[in-house]
Amino acid sequence: MPGRSLLEKIWDQHVIARLSEDTDLLHIDRHLLHDLGGSRGLLDLKSRGLKVHNPELTFATPDHALSTAPGRAGTSKIGQELLAALRVETAASGITLFDVDQPGQGIVHVIGPELGLSLPGATIVCGDSHTCTHGGLGALAFGIGSSELTHVLATQALIQKRPKTLRARFEGKLPLGVTAKDMILALIGHIGAAGGTGYAVEYAGSAIRALPIEGRLTICNLSIELGAKMGMVAPDETTFEFLRGRPYAPQGEMWDRAVKAWRELPSDPDAVFDREVVIDVEKIIPQVTWGISPEHVVGVDGVIPDPKSVDDPLRRAAIETALEYMGLQGGAPIAGTPVDWVFIGSCTNSRLSDLRAAAEVARGRKVAPGVRAWVVPGSENVKREAVAEGLDKIFIDAGFEWREPGCSMCLAANGEVVAPGQRSVSTSNRNFVGRQGPRARTHLASPASAAASAIAGAIADVRMMGR
Amino acid sequence: MPKPFDKLTATAAPIMRANIDTDVIIRIERLVGNGVRGTLGKWAFGSLRYLADGSENPDFILNREPYREAEILVTGPNFGCGSSREGAVWSLQERGIRAVIGSSFGDIFFANCFQNGILPVVVDKAVVDQLAADIEATQGAGKVSIDLEAQTIVSPSGARHSFEIDPRRREGLLKGLDEVALTLQRDDEIHAFQAADRTTRPWIHFQKTPASRTPA
Numbered sequence: 091m092p093g094r095s096l097l098e099k100i101w102d103q104h105v106i107a108r109l110s111e112d113t114d115l116l117h118i119d120r121h122l123l124h125d126l127g128g129s130r131g132l133l134d135l136k137s138r139g140l141k142v143h144n145p146e147l148t149f150a151t152p153d154h155a156l157s158t159a160p161g162r163a164g165t166s167k168i169g170q171e172l173l174a175a176l177r178v179e180t181a182a183s184g185i186t187l188f189d190v191d192q193p194g195q196g197i198v199h200v201i202g203p204e205l206g207l208s209l210p211g212a213t214i215v216c217g218d219s220h221t222c223t224h225g226g227l228g229a230l231a232f233g234i235g236s237s238e239l240t241h242v243l244a245t246q247a248l249i250q251k252r253p254k255t256l257r258a259r260f261e262g263k264l265p266l267g268v269t270a271k272d273m274i275l276a277l278i279g280h281i282g283a284a285g286g287t288g289y290a291v292e293y294a295g296s297a298i299r300a301l302p303i304e305g306r307l308t309i310c311n312l313s314i315e316l317g318a319k320m321g322m323v324a325p326d327e328t329t330f331e332f333l334r335g336r337p338y339a340p341q342g343e344m345w346d347r348a349v350k351a352w353r354e355l356p357s358d359p360d361a362v363f364d365r366e367v368v369i370d371v372e373k374i375i376p377q378v379t380w381g382i383s384p385e386h387v388v389g390v391d392g393v394i395p396d397p398k399s400v401d402d403p404l405r406r407a408a409i410e411t412a413l414e415y416m417g418l419q420g421g422a423p424i425a426g427t428p429v430d431w432v433f434i435g436s437c438t439n440s441r442l443s444d445l446r447a448a449a450e451v452a453r454g455r456k457v458a459p460g461v462r463a464w465v466v467p468g469s470e471n472v473k474r475e476a477v478a479e480g481l482d483k484i485f486i487d488a489g490f491e492w493r494e495p496g497c498s499m500c501l502a503a504n505g506e507v508v509a510p511g512q513r514s515v516s517t518s519n520r521n522f523v524g525r526q527g528p529r530a531r532t533h534l535a536s537p538a539s540a541a542a543s544a545i546a547g548a549i550a551d552v553r554m555m556g557r
Numbered sequence: 558m559p560k561p562f563d564k565l566t567a568t569a570a571p572i573m574r575a576n577i578d579t580d581v582i583i584r585i586e587r588l589v590g591n592g593v594r595g596t597l598g599k600w601a602f603g604s605l606r607y608l609a610d611g612s613e614n615p616d617f618i619l620n621r622e623p624y625r626e627a628e629i630l631v632t633g634p635n636f637g638c639g640s641s642r643e644g645a646v647w648s649l650q651e652r653g654i655r656a657v658i659g660s661s662f663g664d665i666f667f668a669n670c671f672q673n674g675i676l677p678v679v680v681d682k683a684v685v686d687q688l689a690a691d692i693e694a695t696q697g698a699g700k701v702s703i704d705l706e707a708q709t710i711v712s713p714s715g716a717r718h719s720f721e722i723d724p725r726r727r728e729g730l731l732k733g734l735d736e737v738a739l740t741l742q743r744d745d746e747i748h749a750f751q752a753a754d755r756t757t758r759p760w761i762h763f764q765k766t767p768a769s770r771t772p773a
């Protein structure tokens with residue numbers, strides 16, 4: 091029998107019942123709720139006359155529909171209603187809520203790892219597709235829809251079909267100025283936005299091993315942009331050091347037992363994957379998207395694709411549609427494209443290390459005239475740590491706006507939008523049509539690249555900034 | 558509880574662009590709030606269906622006869638990728654869509670379809686292209702038939718294609734089964750699993766009393 095992969099080991103440990111050859115009823119260890127769908131699920135449950143099966147394994151926080159303006163001014167009426175409903179329904183069910191202004195509040199995918207709720211070998215779900223983020227700690231984490239959310243509330247279990255496995259190996263030493271965000275965008279560019287559809291992805295290789303946890307979370311975050319609803323990195327000493335002492339992580343003797351179990355999780359050397367991809371990271375340069383799918387990506391020193399040089403009519407049409415929406419010329423260099431907005435935040439890139447990287451570029455410089463630049467920390471704890479380090483001051487001195495934690499301009503659910511036709515460089519994960527507001531134009535990039543673009547007033551190569 | 562799905566013969570609209578994401582299917586601001594169900598049909602594909610001034614975009618296929626009445630979508634690869642929002646499925650359903658046929662779908666969208674009694678059919682890209690061509694050849698007048706029991710699609714040209722579907726999913730759709738109720742029939746097994754797991758992985762299981770909503 092061949093060895094087992096990380097995915098198979100975690101999966102097998104969670105099977106309550108085998109429902110068919112490839113479909114199982116899985117136990118769910120952690121269920122995270124947010125303001126957009128949390129109260130809806132709890133109300134749905136109530137209307138069926140059911141109770142939350144394991145409230146102590148369920149945690150909630152507001153993030154999506156909350157304004158990130160100082161004092162939360164500008165939260166819409168519906169946003170306020172959703173927050174009020176989340177408070178009432180979680181309290182009635184005995185679910186812990188990390189509320190506004192409290193340590194623990196923040197974007198669900200930032201707080202799970204930060205609080206030690208997300209653990210290696212755990213199954214984690216949330217009604218949000220970027221739940222794959224938590225896979226950076228060696229968890230089996232994935233997004234679910236509203237119906238599945240109700241199912242988990244009612245049963246603490248979920249019916250799932252076993253996915254195929256894809257191993258993406260990043261090998262080599264990451265060049266200066268190149269980050270985890272660039273690694274994953276390069277992979278999406280390489281295998282396409284549907285390259286991972288139907289697969290659970292395991293990220294492996296020397297460049298992954300060398301990454302701190304926050305970088306691994308960024309990589310796993312964009313698994314869904316690869317088409318894969320699950321992405322994961324095997325736990326190792328870096329993982330254990332990250333989790334040690336976190337509020338919800340095991341302590342004392344229990345910690346030792348847990349670590350011993352977690353050491354058994356990495357894929358066996360002879361594990362077989364359905365697909366394998368190898369990326370040489372030494373060839374990666376800072377990435378930036380030019381179009382309306384994350385696969386529309388180039389190196390920042392590259393040119394926007396020219397539809398005239400593409401033979402396949404469907405691909406040519408797709409490029410033409412994207413260029414028209416984005417207001418760009420095929421064949422032109424991407425660097426130097428003027429920008430109106432810069433957004434540093436989202437569950438992809440709003441952790442302390444992301445803010446440090448952006449602040450490093452911004453320190454002692456000024457945001458270009460005519461550019462609005464926002465920094466939105468991922469959580470209340472990130473915000474407090476950043477303030478303690480003086481990062482807020484660096485940003486404010488440089489002309490950035492420093493905001494309260496939340497999803498903000500990543501999804502534009504709260505009136506925090508890029509105006510029609512305006513161009514934004516964003517550290518988030520989706521450059522879809524209208525994602526940051528109707529007719530808004532989004533370029534995805536790393537925090538360092540975004541900060542460099544804010545300073546330059548145009549899409550910029552951070553490696554040219556001399557730091 | 559989803560409505561059962563058995564057979565359908567209906568107008569089909571080809572929307573062949575690749576990577577149509579759930580943000581394009583339904584914009585997030587239409588989904589904010591707990592009372593949005595029932596209001597979503599007119600916002601399905603909003604950014605494609607309406608022009609900047611709010612009027613209908615005459616070029617968009619679902620704004621044209623006879624595609625306006627379509628109950629089936631024939632879609633390009635990776636349809637429904639992106640966000641997990643089940644509102645994408647609700648909006649299609651409220652628009653009258655009952656089945657989508659494509660070569661690949663976003664994983665979460667695919668699962669959400671079954672939860673709402675919408676049939677997503679995966680067939681080879683060549684079959685999708687053939688269907689789209691056949692539909693366009695009749696300018697939408699030719700209907701597409703889907704038989705879930707027999708696992709076949711019949712194109713307006715009469716060409717018959719079979720498709721694969723997970724047997725559990727198929728039964729769930731045919732009978733309109735409620736998964737929550739089915740799983741709760743196994744509640745003893747869930748409790749037995751948790752009891753055993755508490756000894757193997759005690760760090761996963763917190764105490765159930767409100768006082769210890771902090772770590773165990």
Ligand code: SF4
Pocket residue numbers: 153154197198199218220436437438496497500501518519
């Ligand atoms: S930051 Fe953006 S992608 Fe992440 S959970 Fe919030 S809305 Fe979703």
